[in-house]
Amino acid sequence: MHFQAVIEFLGDVSVLQRLPSSSITKIAQHVVVKHYNSGEYVFQEGEPGGGIYFICEGEAEVFRSFLSDNHDSQVFRWGKFDHFMKNESDKQEDIIALTKLTCLMLPDKYSTLMHPYSIWSAEMNLKTCAPVEYILSLDPLDVNTFRGVTLKGAPKSNKVYGGQFMGQALAAASKTVHFHKILHSFHAHFLLAGDVNIPIIYQVDRLRDVPNLATRRVNAVQEERVVFFLIASFHREEEDGFDHQEPTMPSVPDPETLLPEQGLEEGVKLPRHTPRAEVSTSTSVPWPTEIRPVDPNKYTRYTTRSPSICYWLRAKGRLPADQALHRCVGAYFSDLLFIQISLNPHRREGIFPTSISLDHSMWFHRDFRADDWLLYVIDSPTAYNARGFCRGQMFNRKGELVLSAMQVGVVRKLKPPTTASKL
Template identity: 35%
Template sequence: MSEAQATRELVALLDLEQLDVDLFRGRQPDTIRQRVYGGQVAAQSLIAATRTVDPEFHVHSLHSYFLLPGDYKVPIIYDVERIRDGKSFLTRRVVARQHGRPIYYQTLNFQKVEDGFEHQDRMPEVKPPEEGLDLVDLMKERGADDGLSKEWAALDVRWLGNSSYGLEEDRDRPSKTLLWIRIDGRLSDDPMEHLATFTYASDVSLLGAALAAHGADPGKVQMASLDHTIWFHRPFRADEWWLYDQWSPSAGGARGLSLGRVFTQDGTLVATVAQEGLIRPLP
C-alpha cells in the first residue's frame, strides 16, 4: 500500500457518519486484531465532539477512560453531550458504545484563541529521524506484530531507543522511550485532520515507556490502556516530524503511568500526553 493511499484510508476511517443531532457512527478498519486500537476510538470521539462546536473554538484538552475492549466486527456509536457553552470555553462529553454498552468515555474542553503568557520546556537533544529505527520493522523482527503494522500503515515511526537499549542512563527518569513520528503522507490544511490523526498516533508505544526500565518482553506482559489524556498547546502539522519524548515516572500495582512531551523539529512544544495502563506480568 502506498503512503498516500494509507493516509487517505486513515482520514476516511476517522471520519464519522451523522445519525442524528449529536449522534455519530464510526467506521472500522479491515484488520485481524481482536481489540479496537485505542487511538482510533480517541480520535473518532474527538471528531464527534468537534462536530458539535462552533469553529471559532479550538480543543485544548481531552481526558478519557477505556472501559471495555472494542469489537472490530460492529461500528462504534458516539453520543455527544453538550455539558457547557460559555463565552470563552465549551465542554463536551462523548460516550462510545457497542452492543448497548459504553466502551469509552471522553471529556473535552474547547477555547477561543487568546493571547497570554508564553513559556515551554526545551526539547532534548536527540538524533534526527533519519537515524532512527523503523518501529514496524522492529515489531516484525521480534514477532510482536499482531496486525498493528497494517493499521499503522499511515504512520512513519522512527525509534531512537529506550532506557534498556540505545539511551544513556538517566537517574532522574529511569524509564524512557524516544520516537520520531509523522503521518506518512500529505494531509490537507484542515486543522481537524492534523488533530485527529495526531490523536490516533498518540497511543503509539506510550505504555511501553513504563516497561523500558525493566527490559520486559511485551509478549509476556498483559497490557491495556486504562485512560488517555492530551493537552494541545500549539497548532502543528501531524504530517511533519514530531518528537515523542516519553517517560514513566512510576509503576506499581500492575499499573504504569507514562507521560509524553511532543515537540516539532524546530523545538516547539505542541502537546503533552499522559496515559496509565495495565502492565501485568504473565506467569
C-alpha cells in the same frame, strides 16, 4: 451582515458544524440575507422554496398539513439557529414570520455544499488522502451522533486500538462545536475492550457553550454498552495571553537520518477503496504512521531497559489544513507505544508482562501539523500495585512543545504458558 458576522453565525448552527470548515466558509460566501415582517409568509404551499433557510433573528411558525388527511396537521415554532427548506413530501406547508425575521438563505444551486464527502473534506479522494484521515472520517447520524468503524485499512489486534477510540471520539466532539473553537484538552477512560467487527456509535453531549469555550462528553457505544468515554474542552484562539516554555526538546538526530521502525510499518497492503460500511478482518495492515526511533538498538520483549523512549513520527500522506483534524490525529498517535514503556524495566526471560490502558489525558498547547515530523518523548516515572504511569511530550522540529499526554494502565506479570504432555 458583513462576511465575518455570517461566519460567526453559521459556525453555531448545529446542522452545519458536522461539515468541513472549508464548506462552511463557502456557504458563507453564497448565502443571501432575507428579511420578513411579523405575519409575512416566508413561503406558502405552491411557491418555490428557493433554498435552505437558517434563522438568524426572530421566530417563524410552521403550519404543516398532510394531503392524505386534511384534518391531520402539525404546528412548529422555530427560532435562532434552526433551519428549514421547502418540503417536497406529501405535506402542505406554510411558514410565517411570528416576529421580525432575518434568515440566511443558501440558494438551491449551492445545496451540494451541505453534503460533503466526509466531515473533513468536501472532496475526498480515497487514492490520495492520508490513511489516518480516512480512519477518522465518521458518518454523521444526526447533529449529536456519529458512527465509526474499524476499517480494513486501520491497525488493530484482537480489539480496537485505544488511539482510534480517542481520535474518533474527538472527531465527533469537534463536529459539534464552532470551528473557531479548537480542542485544548481531553480526559478519556477505557471501560471495555472494543470489538473490531462492530461499528462504534459516538454519542455527544453538549455540556457547555459560552463565547470562547465549549465542553463536550462523548460516549462510545457498542451493542448498547458504553465501552469508552471522554470529556473534551475547546477554546477559541485569543490574542492576549502569556507565552513561555520550560521543557527543552532533546538533542536527537534528524528523522531523515534514521531508519524506519519496520515492526510497526510492515503489513499487508489492502485496497484503499474499501467501502466505509465494511468492518475489519484479522488481516494485518500497516500503521498510517511513519516511525523513526532515535535509539538504533534492537530489543526483544525480554530485554530489560530504561522506562523511556524517544521517536519521530508523522502521518503518512498529506492532511487537510483543518487544525481540528490534526489534533484528533495527535490523539490517535499518542497511544502508540505509551503505557507499554512502564514494562521496560521488568522485561526478562521467563516473564510475560501485559498492559491494559485505564485512562488517558492530553493537553494541546500550540497548533501543529500531524503530517510533519513530531518528536514523541515518553517516560514512566513509576509503576506500583499493578498500575503503570506514563507521560509524553511532543515537539515540532522548531523545538516547540505542541502537546502533553499522561496515561495510567494496569501492568501485570502473566504466568508463562505451559505445555501439557500428550502421554
